[in-house]
Amino acid sequence: MSCEKFTENMSAYLDGLLSGKELSEFQEHLSVCNRCSQEAEELQSMFSWLKQAGDVAPPKELRKSVLAELKKEQSSKGRRYLPGFSQAVAAAAVLIMLVVGNLSLLPPAPLSDTVPMRATYQEESGAETPPADAIIYTQEAPDNVQFSEKSELNSAAGSEPFPRRLALNLILIPLFLFFSLRVIQKRKEAG
Amino acid sequence: MGEFLETDEKILISLCKRGDLSAYDKLMQRYEKKVYALCFRMAGNPDDAADLAQEAFLKAFRALPSFNGQAQFSTWLYRIVTNTCLDEQRKQARRPQLFSLDKPLNTEDGHLALTLPAEAPDPLATALSHETEAEIKALLSMLPAAQRLVLVLRDMEGYSYEEIARILNLNSGTVKSRLNRARARLRDLYLKKEELFPPTVHLKGKEGRGRS
Numbered sequence: 001m002s003c004e005k006f007t008e009n010m011s012a013y014l015d016g017l018l019s020g021k022e023l024s025e026f027q028e029h030l031s032v033c034n035r036c037s038q039e040a041e042e043l044q045s046m047f048s049w050l051k052q053a054g055d056v057a058p059p060k061e062l063r064k065s066v067l068a069e070l071k072k073e074q075s076s077k078g079r080r081y082l083p084g085f086s087q088a089v090a091a092a093a094v095l096i097m098l099v100v101g102n103l104s105l106l107p108p109a110p111l112s113d114t115v116p117m118r119a120t121y122q123e124e125s126g127a128e129t130p131p132a133d134a135i136i137y138t139q140e141a142p143d144n145v146q147f148s149e150k151s152e153l154n155s156a157a158g159s160e161p162f163p164r165r166l167a168l169n170l171i172l173i174p175l176f177l178f179f180s181l182r183v184i185q186k187r188k189e190a191g
Numbered sequence: 192m193g194e195f196l197e198t199d200e201k202i203l204i205s206l207c208k209r210g211d212l213s214a215y216d217k218l219m220q221r222y223e224k225k226v227y228a229l230c231f232r233m234a235g236n237p238d239d240a241a242d243l244a245q246e247a248f249l250k251a252f253r254a255l256p257s258f259n260g261q262a263q264f265s266t267w268l269y270r271i272v273t274n275t276c277l278d279e280q281r282k283q284a285r286r287p288q289l290f291s292l293d294k295p296l297n298t299e300d301g302h303l304a305l306t307l308p309a310e311a312p313d314p315l316a317t318a319l320s321h322e323t324e325a326e327i328k329a330l331l332s333m334l335p336a337a338q339r340l341v342l343v344l345r346d347m348e349g350y351s352y353e354e355i356a357r358i359l360n361l362n363s364g365t366v367k368s369r370l371n372r373a374r375a376r377l378r379d380l381y382l383k384k385e386e387l388f389p390p391t392v393h394l395k396g397k398e399g400r401g402r403s
Contacts, residue, residue, distance in 0.1 A: 011371040015345075017352070043374055046381045050346050052323045058227035059241050063219045066248045067212050074210060083256070189257050 003029075006036050014043055084186030091179035098172045105165045200264060207255050215252055222265065223248075225348065226272050232343040233276040233336070235328045247275040262357065269358045273340055280336035326388055330380045338373035345370055 006029050012018050013026050030037045200221075206214035226247060231240035251271045258267055331339055344350045344358070352370075356363040380387070 011367060011374055042378050042382060046378050047346060050327060053327050053347060054324060056228050056231045058223045062223055062241060062244055063216055066245055067216055069249055070212055070252055
């Protein structure tokens with residue numbers, strides 16, 4: 001005589017989704033339980049009340065305004081065939097900033113600076129083999145890339161640009177990776 | 192939907208993916224009635240419904256490139272529509288101090304809903320300003336959004352349990368129990384509607400049309 005199980009199935013019953021044993025049990029219960037049969041009746045009456053809701057027609061401008069908005073988007077982009085284009089531009093810009101920033105923050109490499117250092121290295125080295133970056137310094141004109149790779153060691157000895165370079169790289173490299181990933185993602189989305 | 196061939200729709204979809212707006216117009220034409228009806232039942236008024244439908248169609252177009260055809264397009268579209276509606280409900284719930292007079296406010300006495308028929312010479316609103324229509328709108332608005340959605344989909348738009356489960360990404364057991372709760376709740380309101388809406392209030396509203 002527990003109605004709970006039947007209440008749970010009320011919707012399924014009203015939607016004609018019960019069959020076999022479930023259905024016959026439900027019908028049997030309805031015939032003996034006033035509460036549940038009244039509930040079913042009330043729900044039926046509610047359904048016919050809901051059916052009186054008229055059809056609603058979409059406003060005529062609906063599609064037009066959607067299309068107008070999309071047209072605006074398309075013309076402002078003008079490159080919808082190149083998904084990820086703006087991300088690629090951003091990635092390229094960050095890359096340029098990385099290169100330019102690193103180059104401009106290089107410790108000054110002119111002779112005036114390297115000459116005394118070479119002197120000290122030469123003094124120290126004596127019989128020992130000179131440290132790895134000493135080799136670079138002693139070479140007349142080290143190329144910039146090599147130089148910048150090694151200059152972290154050098155700048156730890158007090159030259160100012162290093163923390164700034166570190167900060168620059170810490171910010172820009174993740175940014176670059178982020179935009180690059182977005183480009184890949186966009187291209188994938190576009191299939 | 193039977194009148195449309197599925198291959199036809201596939202062609203339209205692939206054209207849309209390439210940015211063809213006239214193809215999208217045809218696609219929208221196919222679904223706008225259902226999309227709008229759903230938005231209307233969720234929003235309760237034509238202005239918000241139009242906004243919701245427009246937003247959903249815009250989102251759908253932008254998301255089309257990621258539509259892979261695994262689901263039916265209609266299911267995929269209705270999911271965007273229902274999400275758009277639910278998002279809007281959530282937004283409105285977050286700023287309850289803002290309400291508009293042409294939307295029924297979720298109060299127990301429902302006074303704000305009662306002022307509805309008196310306002311706006313909006314042709315749609317007046318066409319719909321039958322007493323029953325206003326009552327349905329007002330009572331539906333008193334259901335929690337998730338329940339209202341299931342009930343509207345089933346009892347007003349006629350989707351099957353399976354379709355609803357697919358649209359809302361729920362299992363059909365959840366759909367069944369949510370629908371059951373929604374119906375029980377609406378039935379309670381329905382039985383009390385005479386108290387909630389004394390008929391005179393609506394009559395006043397209807398006559399009010401002539402004034403302005």
